[in-house]
Amino acid sequence: MMKEFKYVIKDEQGIHARPAGSFVKAAASFPCSITIGKDGKDVDAKRILGVMGLGVKCGQEIVIKADGEQEEEAIDTLSKFLEDNL
Numbered sequence: 001m002m003k004e005f006k007y008v009i010k011d012e013q014g015i016h017a018r019p020a021g022s023f024v025k026a027a028a029s030f031p032c033s034i035t036i037g038k039d040g041k042d043v044d045a046k047r048i049l050g051v052m053g054l055g056v057k058c059g060q061e062i063v064i065k066a067d068g069e070q071e072e073e074a075i076d077t078l079s080k081f082l083e084d085n086l
Contacts, residue, residue, distance in 0.1 A: 002067040003075045011086045014057040019085045024048045026081055032068030034078070045078075 009015060015023075027034045027045040034045040038060060043050030045064065056062055064082075066074040 001071075002065055003071045004063055004065045005075050005079045005082075006061055006063050007079065007082045007086075008061045009056055009058055009082075009086050012058050014060070015051065015054070015062075015086060017052065020048060020051045022085070023078065023081055024051055026077055027074070030066070030070050030074040030077075032066050032071045032074055034064065034066045034074055037063045037065070 011019070024046060035042040036045040036051055036054065037043070038054045038056055041054065042063075042065070043054060045051060054062075062082075064075065064078050066072075066078075
């Protein structure tokens with residue numbers, strides 16, 4: 001069963017390089033497939049170029065989806081990361 005989490009970016013710079021790098025590293029530590037999406041376009045959350053390529057700005061909503069082994073832990077970890085950092 002796929003898990004998902006919606007989040008509105010609060011950082012004035014949107015998703016920029018430093019937090020994006022940490023987010024990708026956190027996502028990559030889980031075995032399940034994880035995507036990050038905006039406006040119906042989903043990219044692999046474990047690839048920095050994909051995450052940066054979404055060009056997420058302050059006030060925009062993203063959707064994180066995790067599917068597979070440890071999906072619950074992945075969503076818990078990544079949602080907390082977003083709340084703390086973005």
